[in-house]
Amino acid sequence: MDATINLIIFYALAVVVLSMSVLAVTTKKILRAATYLLFVLIGTAGFYLMLNYHFLAAVQITVYAGGVVVLFIFAIFLVSSKGEVIEPHAKRKVVLGLLASVAGAAVVFFALFKHQFVIDSANTTMIGDQEMNMKVIGQALIGTGKYQYLLPFEILSVLLLACIIGGILIARKR
Amino acid sequence: MFDFAIVTSWIDQFLRSFLSAGWTLFVEFVLIGLVILALYAVLALLLIYVERKVCAFFQCRIGPNRVGPWGVLQSVADMVKILLKELINIKRVDPFLFKAAMFLVIIASICTFGALPFARGLQTIDFNIGVFYLLAVSSLGVVGILLAGWSSNNKYTMIGAMRSGAQLISYELSAGLSLMAIVVLSGSMQLSEIVNQQAEMWFIFKGHIPAFIAFVIYLIAGHAETNRGPFDLPEAESELTAGYHTEYSGIQFGFFYLAEYLNMFIVAAIATTMFLGGWMPLHIPGWEGFNQVMDFIPSVIWFFGKAFLCVFLALWVRWSFPRLRIDQLLNLEWKVLMPISLINILLMALLVL
Numbered sequence: 001m002d003a004t005i006n007l008i009i010f011y012a013l014a015v016v017v018l019s020m021s022v023l024a025v026t027t028k029k030i031l032r033a034a035t036y037l038l039f040v041l042i043g044t045a046g047f048y049l050m051l052n053y054h055f056l057a058a059v060q061i062t063v064y065a066g067g068v069v070v071l072f073i074f075a076i077f078l079v080s081s082k083g084e085v086i087e088p089h090a091k092r093k094v095v096l097g098l099l100a101s102v103a104g105a106a107v108v109f110f111a112l113f114k115h116q117f118v119i120d121s122a123n124t125t126m127i128g129d130q131e132m133n134m135k136v137i138g139q140a141l142i143g144t145g146k147y148q149y150l151l152p153f154e155i156l157s158v159l160l161l162a163c164i165i166g167g168i169l170i171a172r173k174r
Numbered sequence: 175m176f177d178f179a180i181v182t183s184w185i186d187q188f189l190r191s192f193l194s195a196g197w198t199l200f201v202e203f204v205l206i207g208l209v210i211l212a213l214y215a216v217l218a219l220l221l222i223y224v225e226r227k228v229c230a231f232f233q234c235r236i237g238p239n240r241v242g243p244w245g246v247l248q249s250v251a252d253m254v255k256i257l258l259k260e261l262i263n264i265k266r267v268d269p270f271l272f273k274a275a276m277f278l279v280i281i282a283s284i285c286t287f288g289a290l291p292f293a294r295g296l297q298t299i300d301f302n303i304g305v306f307y308l309l310a311v312s313s314l315g316v317v318g319i320l321l322a323g324w325s326s327n328n329k330y331t332m333i334g335a336m337r338s339g340a341q342l343i344s345y346e347l348s349a350g351l352s353l354m355a356i357v358v359l360s361g362s363m364q365l366s367e368i369v370n371q372q373a374e375m376w377f378i379f380k381g382h383i384p385a386f387i388a389f390v391i392y393l394i395a396g397h398a399e400t401n402r403g404p405f406d407l408p409e410a411e412s413e414l415t416a417g418y419h420t421e422y423s424g425i426q427f428g429f430f431y432l433a434e435y436l437n438m439f440i441v442a443a444i445a446t447t448m449f450l451g452g453w454m455p456l457h458i459p460g461w462e463g464f465n466q467v468m469d470f471i472p473s474v475i476w477f478f479g480k481a482f483l484c485v486f487l488a489l490w491v492r493w494s495f496p497r498l499r500i501d502q503l504l505n506l507e508w509k510v511l512m513p514i515s516l517i518n519i520l521l522m523a524l525l526v527l
Contacts, residue, residue, distance in 0.1 A: 005196050031324060035271060054303050058310040066313030073320050134302050134363050
């Protein structure tokens with residue numbers, strides 16, 4: 001029965017994520033697209049919660065829903081005028097876009113079907129009964145040993161710092 | 175001290191005695207949802223009454239005094255009124271975003287509210303990442319405010335939304351950083367663990383000066399995050415009519431109103447949990463008799479007492495200071511509070527080492 005409830009929640013989330021992502025790319029209004037994207041990202045956080053990976057769910061909500069989408073909305077506020085409707089694309093762009101999406105789908109499906117999912121009823125982590133401890137994540141992020149990520153973490157920080165300085169430089173140019 | 179886990183586990187056992195495990199879970203989900211919504215609504219009524227009374231005393235008035243003794247039923251009457259009000263359909267709004275915005279605001283607030291530890295054993299869900307969860311979910315509200323301002327198709331709402339976006343995003347930083355100081359002190363993000371560690375002494379005393387600085391910064395930043403004066407630029411009524419919720423009517427406006435009051439309580443409750451010991455009674459090491467006496471006061475009373483003390487501080491600030499200008503507001507955050515809270519974390523780390 002527990003598995004059934006999990007399955008129901010999974011399908012509910014899947015329906016939300018799929019329908020919202022289709023709406024996000026088909027809507028004619030750009031701010032609505034950003035809102036649909038927000039729902040997709042929240043739905044993804046729901047998947048992480050189902051897997052009991054609470055840390056990732058919280059990161060997903062803070063960074064994407066609270067940060068990136070707000071940034072998108074601000075950008076839309078600043079650059080687009082009220083009620084602007086996206087113009088239909090040129091035919092060549094439509095064809096190219098279709099080709100790109102088919103190629104992307106092919107890669108994803110290839111990976112999905114090639115990968116051997118281990119279905120083991122004794123393995124409770126499949127259902128997600130164990131919660132990832134915050135301490136483990138923290139130490140992996142800041143450790144210098146094998147499978148620890150201090151160097152990538154610091155490099156990413158420097159990259160972000162460069163982005164911030166670049167942003168300020170562009171904004172203050174006048 | 176009474177442990178509410180006895181009650182909750184009894185309900186769980188009772189449901190399990192005649193339902194299967196899955197259905198028990200389902201019924202519990204629904205029950206918890208109903209309880210949280212009911213508590214949310216009741217607290218909102220209480221807070222609105224408290225706000226009006228406290229505001230009246232600060233302004234040397236009596237405040238609501240006609241409906242019920244001392245006017246205690248005034249907010250109930252107001253609730254009935256707002257539920258019966260007409261919802262005005264506004265032309266040229268974006269209907270989907272207009273409707274979605276208020277739900278985003280109130281859902282973010284309810285999600286944060288749901289994870290608070292109200293008393294011993296009375297916590298809906300005890301995440302390993304508790305503090306981080308609270309910060310994450312409460313950051314969703316700003317999207318709702320931005321969408322509300324944009325979709326209303328009105329210059330006042332638009333300016334209000336832009337201001338609140340800048341304000342909320344900035345103040346979220348120092349609110350988060352000041353909570354991190356306590357996470358450094360306790361070495362855990364789990365709310366139950368944090369509360370338990372304050373059994374001997376609350377963190378505001380245990381953490382010496384850094385904890386006190388963090389407490390003050392959290393109160394300021396949290397107050398700014400609730401969009402209330404002196405930080406009420408997004409809805410400054412003298413310049414923007416009502417800011418981002420100008421175009422909302424009836425219960426649609428009520429949602430924003432509810433969320434604003436409950437956010438004030440949530441900030442107070444988080445401050446209580448992180449700094450003032452949550453539902454833990456006041457214990458002073460060495461004073462055994464005193465500690466025994468304090469243990470007789472139920473944990474619910476401790477929690478709500480401390481939370482309402484913080485709410486009173488917020489009201490005191492709100493009715494005492496004039497509104498800031500937007501540049502003063504952003505300067506305060508980026509040039510004063512942020513550096514102080516960063517240094518404060520360093521100080522706290524040194525203290526813990």
